[in-house]
Amino acid sequence: MIEPLSRPSRVELLEVDRIRLVETAPPRVPPEEREAMNRVWEQAVRANPSLFDGPAAACAGLEREGPRGLVLTWVRTTYRHYALRRVPGATASLPSLFVAVVQPTNDGRLLVGRMSASTASPGRWQLPGGSAEPPQGREPLDTSALRRHAARELAEETGLDTAPGELRLWLVTHDEEGHVGVLFLAPHRPESLLRERYAALVSSETAHGREPELARIAFVRSPAEVAGLDGTHVAFLKPVIAHWGSAAT
Numbered sequence: 387m388i389e390p391l392s393r394p395s396r397v398e399l400l401e402v403d404r405i406r407l408v409e410t411a412p413p414r415v416p417p418e419e420r421e422a423m424n425r426v427w428e429q430a431v432r433a434n435p436s437l438f439d440g441p442a443a444a445c446a447g448l449e450r451e452g453p454r455g456l457v458l459t460w461v462r463t464t465y466r467h468y469a470l471r472r473v474p475g476a477t478a479s480l481p482s483l484f485v486a487v488v489q490p491t492n493d494g495r496l497l498v499g500r501m502s503a504s505t506a507s508p509g510r511w512q513l514p515g516g517s518a519e520p521p522q523g524r525e526p527l528d529t530s531a532l533r534r535h536a537a538r539e540l541a542e543e544t545g546l547d548t549a550p551g552e553l554r555l556w557l558v559t560h561d562e563e564g565h566v567g568v569l570f571l572a573p574h575r576p577e578s579l580l581r582e583r584y585a586a587l588v589s590s591e592t593a594h595g596r597e598p599e600l601a602r603i604a605f606v607r608s609p610a611e612v613a614g615l616d617g618t619h620v621a622f623l624k625p626v627i628a629h630w631g632s633a634a635t
Contacts, residue, residue: 396561396562396621396625397559397560397561397562397621397622397625398559398560398561399557399558399559399622399625399626399629400456400557400558400559400560401454401556401557402454402455402456402555402557402558403454403455403555404454404455404456404529404555405455405456405457405458405528405529405532405555405558405568406451406455406456406457406458407458407459407460407526407527407528407529407532408457408458408459408460409459409460409461409462409527410446410447410459410460410461411461412444412446412461412462412463412467412480413461413477413478413480414478415467415470415478416477416478419470419473419476419477419478422470422473422476423466423467423469423470423473423476424466424469426469426470426472426473427439427466427469430469434504434506436504436505437465437506438465439464439465439466440464440465440519441462441463441464441519441520442462442463442464442465442467442468442517442518442519442520443460443461443462443463443483443517443518443519443520443527444460444461444463444467444468444480444481444482444483445458445459445460445480445481445482445483445564445565445566446459446460446461446480447459448558448560448564448566456558458483458566460483460518460520460527461480462520463480465506465517467479467480468480468482481563481564481565481566482517482565482566483517483518483565483566483567483568484515484516484517484518484565484566484567484568485515485516485518485532485533485535485536485539485567485568485569485570486512486513486514486515486536486539486567486568486569486570487513487514487515487536487537487539487540487548487553487569487570487571487572488513488556488557488569488570488571488572488626488630489513489514489540489544489546489572489575489580490571490572490574490575490630491574491575491576491577491580491605492574492575492576492577493577494574494607494634495577495605495606495607496513496605496606496607496627496630497513497514497544497580497603497604497605498511498512498513498603498604498605498606498612498615498619498623499511499512499513499514499543499544499599499600499601499602499603499604500600500601500602500603500604500615500617501599501600501601502597502598502599502600502601503597503601504597504599505599509601509617509618510617510618510619510620511604511612511615511617511618511619511620511623512619512620512623513569513620513623513626514539514540514543514544514600515536515539515540515543515567516535516539516543518532518535518568519535529555529568530550532568532570533550533551533553533555533570534550536550536553536568536570537549537550537552537553540572542599543587543598543599543600544580544583544584544587544600544603545583545584545585545586545587545588545590546575546579546580546583546584548572548573552572552573553570553571553572554570554571555568555570555571556569556570556571557569557626557629559622559625559626561621561622567622569626577605580603580605581603584600584603606627607627607630607631608627608628608631609624609625609627609628611627612624612627
């Protein structure tokens with residue numbers, strides 16, 4: 387049985403065992419909205435030249451399917467389309483679909499990172515991860531594809547290589563703006579290993595004249611510790627940390 391999900395007042399955490407992804411056609415963008423979208427996007431690129439208009443998979447709907455299943459409807463778009471969120475009254479705006487990795491240490495803390503100045507969200511603390519991307523060719527966008535993308539994001543942002551098969555589907559986050567995040571749980575690792583791999587990544591990126599995606603990493607175990615981090619953080623971070631703590635207990 388499929389049941390539509392209403393928008394939560396803040397952030398909803400959904401425990402799931404399976405996700406069925408269904409592609410649909412993107413919404414038509416009226417000419418006046420497209421013009422405003424392009425204007426906002428070009429302004430953003432002038433302010434941050436590292437932004438690029440690459441392919442993205444956006445969320446078009448989320449429904450329950452059985453007690454621990456979801457149907458996630460998605461569309462092909464590009465990052466430029468997300469500029470519509472900054473256009474008042476836009477009718478063709480789309481929520482994000484992203485993946486993230488919950489990486490625990492051996493003592494039960496979770497790795498979080500602060501986005502660098504060259505990213506779309508400088509200074510923001512979040513879990514390792516990023517926007518979902520549409521598949522190439524005839525490859526389907528399914529849970530396995532999202533898992534592979536999550537493993538790639540973890541390696542690119544922290545330097546930690548983890549086989550996709552080691553990541554377990556754990557939670558789906560759903561917020562009041564319709565953004566959906568698919569969270570995968572990684573195996574516990576020693577904090578020393580995580581710091582070592584991150585330091586090696588920073589050294590390599592710096593040597594090649596690039597800025598790492600994460601300017602800093604930290605390890606937290608409670609919402610209070612999240613609140614103590616300098617800078618902003620994604621809305622789902624505190625609820626996820628709290629859920630992790632209650633699950634561990």
